[in-house]
Amino acid sequence: MKYHITLLIELKDGILDPQGRAVEGVLQGLQFKAQNVRVGRVLEMEVEAGSEAEARATAHSIGKALANPVMEVFVVEAVKELA
Amino acid sequence: MKYHITLLIELKDGILDPQGRAVEGVLQGLQFKAQNVRVGRVLEMEVEAGSEAEARATAHSIGKALANPVMEVFVVEAVKELA
Amino acid sequence: MKVAVIQFPGSNCDQDTLWALRLVGLKAEPVWHTERSLEGFQAAILPGGFSYGDYLRAGALAKFSPVMEAVRRLASGGYPVVGICNGFQVLTEAGLLPGALLANTNLHFTCKDVYLRVERTDLPHTTGYRPHQVLKMPIAHGEGRYYADAETLERLEQNRQVVFRYAPAPEEAEEGYNPNGSLHDIAGIVNEQGNVLGLMPHPERAVEGVLGSEDGLPFFVSLKQALEGIA
Amino acid sequence: MEGTLPPLLQETGVPLHEYREIVRLLGREPNRLELYLFKVMWSEHCSYKNSRPLLRLLPKDGPAVLQGPGENAGVVDIGEGWAVAFKIESHNHPSAVEPVQGAATGVGGIIRDIMAMGARPIALLNSLRFGKLEGPEGNRTRFLVRGVVEGIAHYGNAIGVPTVGGEVYFHPDYQDNPLVNAMCVGLLRADELRRSRASLGRPVYYVGSKTGRDGIGGAAFASEELSEESESKRPSVQVGDPFMGKLTLEVTLEAIRQDLVEGVQDMGAAGLTSSLSEMAHKSGLGLELNLDLVPKREAGMNPLELMLSESQERMVLVPRAGREQDLEALAARYGLDAVPVAHTIAEPVFRVVAGGQTVAEVPTHALAEAPTYVREGRENPAIAAARAHDLSPLPLPQNLEETLLRLLASPNLCSRAPIFERYDHQVGTNTVLVPGKGDAAILRVKGTRRGIAVKVDANPRYSKLAPRLGAMHALAEAARNVSVVGARPLAYTDGLNCGNPETPEGYFELSETILGLAEASKALGLPVVSGNVSLYNEGPSYRIPPTPMVGVVGLLENLERRAEMGFRKAGELVVLVGSPEGHLSASEYLWVVHGQEAGSPPPLELAQEARAQAAIRELIEQVWVQTAHDVAEGGLAVALAEMCLPYGLGATLEVRSPARPDALLFGEAPSRILFTVEPARLQQAVRALEQRGLPHQILGQVGGDRLTLLLPKTRLEWRVAALRKAWATPLREVLP
């Protein structure tokens, strides 16, 4: 079966996020009350798997392969079966 | 009240995503059966709002300000009240 | 007859652009992005660099700078407005030019000389060129792949809004000359009115023999003549 | 204190004898924070405790020197009121842990050293060392190369300082310990030179990014061997923010231009601790720092974290009396924090206050003057044996034409375009000689006819086999590269990357390297004005070859009179200065073709080296010569091929010598220079060489699309296109 997976890769807490800082400054300039802005990457893809659990495990392994353990953490945001 | 919001900004379908392709190549090299990989951005932040609906509306306006409609779409992925 | 060179936080070709403008005898002054007026200026250049670090997306944050309203007014008054490299990205992000500039297909910043064909010589920025003249000019960008939907591209071509196209070097093989994957080999475009122009290559880096090319000089000389016409 | 170590010593790793010295200097036991201040300030990185006695041997004075070692960067006079500041700095350990950010922050750090002198950074260079590209280790090497190049590009391109040159070298001995050294050159008006000084009672401003928990203890980390434990130190990665860097740069330079500040200091390794305590010490004063005022990125940071943080993009500015408001307004315009976090005091102590309490107070001189060590060195016998190895039975390759292609495709000789194309090398519109076109980069000084040439160099194979001679070669070659573009070398900066000085072998290599540099400096008349020492590039199973990265800056009084390396005019004659025969020992050829690293590096006759360089400068100055190239790794054949590549123009040349053909084609020797000259100017050129007693040969003529070499018994020929293909592809595969 095919599953659609969504992975978020984000900077670890405490690691400086220059992008987030710059975006925050601009948003505040636009009068949005936004704080602690962090910018990360989202990856969407389709994987083959026998079950949702298997797809989730694959998503996990992919997150591990792609995130930089020195600075980043990943979250498996969603796993959905495709028709 | 404070809300945590998560925004995804992604390339429109049909627009060449060389980063997605590169990631796909890497994943296939690692024997993952991943297809149609797309890479976008995730923004997380805290906003002040009177209600969840208001927070969602703010998230929407921020997405509009930051995404480029020529090639991108945005999704308000999550709005959560903070303790 | 004075040109404003807009300085966004992170612009880094502002001084080079001022140098090139002054070299051809134009009066030019830097204008900090928080200014709200361009009173007294008859043209504006948005220079290259990394406005706001190019964070999020090149040009995405600079479009919110206070000065952009004044740039818009100058443009709608018919005065020449130019975006070079990052400036081109800002102009598309701000909607002053159609389309968008995406990450190069090679996914990395590329700095080298490229060749451009001049498609229009009737603009305030290009009267100094010969039709179809091939220019040598450096590029230096990571997000220069011109993109627009099919309809917009069609319209650009119909209206002859494509001003510069990547081209093969004179006497060289055909392929591989497009450095970033731009659609229709687009390196620079102009708006319908013909006064707002954006291009990815750096004419200000090609204004003296000692820098390797003088092909950018006519760009600034044209602008000077056009401005003399206005004054 | 006898018997078991106090827990604090175990925690900090401060050795007992240093602890005793600290107690003696303080007249009491230090508290935990104080002990950490000593730990970082007495680390090799900040204190040079193993290298300082040796560095004293280097000549530091010269007619052009405005500022020698001891400040954030050295400064030389280039005439017409202009001066040039430059320095090299290592970021090896951070780059091994996180290549992108490690390299990026290395670039950011050296830029801040240059701007601390009041100079506008106008050029960056870098000197990189990686392990093997082949075999199973190749994957990690490629990961590091890609990351480091991306990091350098990310920071340099965005802050708007062109990366105009550098060098990259692959050798298995760097497999576990890559080297990333960055050099920056800045331009200033001589009368705007600033130093790290403050007068009494002045507020001391913190300007730039907020302080977070970045790189806690980095300076001490850089002085430790890499170990399993470094893995656990990962969370402390510093992230570079070139955008903030650019704003900080503009504020600092504008403050100097408007004469708002009397003193400037960057916050580099050991952050607040070293920048403030050293500034106070150099000023002969004390300083009181209030940590409550320090801009913080995260809540709950304790004094220790604040004192050791290596957050990037921070500067220390000391305003002139009455200009405080102007400075604050200037910083506000750029959206930067500018906070008076400290003030100078008469009592010569470094006092740290938090929450109204004094949390540390130590004499400034005690922090600044770490004990120094002079140790016993001993050469590793295996290296002495390799150097003495007999190479006479070396077989000749079957096919010499193929051998040249193989050499051109080797990682140390192939095209660097895949790397330098990722660097903006033109921003600033001063780059006259871009990467790939000449042996050194040339930058013009706008508004004058002057230019400066810069190049950084080091041959680790030479240094591995003979550290002293290797260091001499490094300086000679860097200076030669500057001379062959037409510039007169003025001074140099050196990045000394070595192993653990606490081992006899490591100390031997360090001391020999410095002795070699000292000898070459004297003979070539070149003073050192700045530098860096990175020791402990060693682990349980490896030690890097001593790697003295030498960055030379030279002056062209008339920019019009310069040379580049590519053949450009058919019909010009090609002349070789020096002997056609080179040494196979320690050569790139020996390594690539015969898989050996043995023998001694070629002998170096410094007086002849100086004469050869003076001769080529004169020929360029006379405008007889516009094409020149030094003969370095890979020997004569590689150098000639390199001259064909930039413009695709070939040459037909004859080499007359009874030596074995591989020694003629690929043998290495210093003091050799190739140049071209129009037939009408040949006599004059040759006379200039004869007057200096320099051996030379007229080899032949430029022209056609082939390189043809006639040896006594062989005729060799290559299409330039074939040379280019072999040379251009290898690094493209690493950096597509």
Ligand SMILES: Nc1ncnc2c1ncn2[C@@H]1O[C@H](COP(=O)(O)OP(=O)(O)O)[C@@H](O)[C@H]1O
């Ligand atoms: N190998 C060397 N040769 C010459 N000078 C050196 C060398 N190493 C360090 N120096 C000088 O010692 C001083 C202290 O260096 P360093 O601690 O690296 O300065 P910073 O903290 O500003 O980076 C500087 O002036 C530097 O130029």
Ligand SMILES: [Mg+2]
């Ligand atoms: Mg410093």
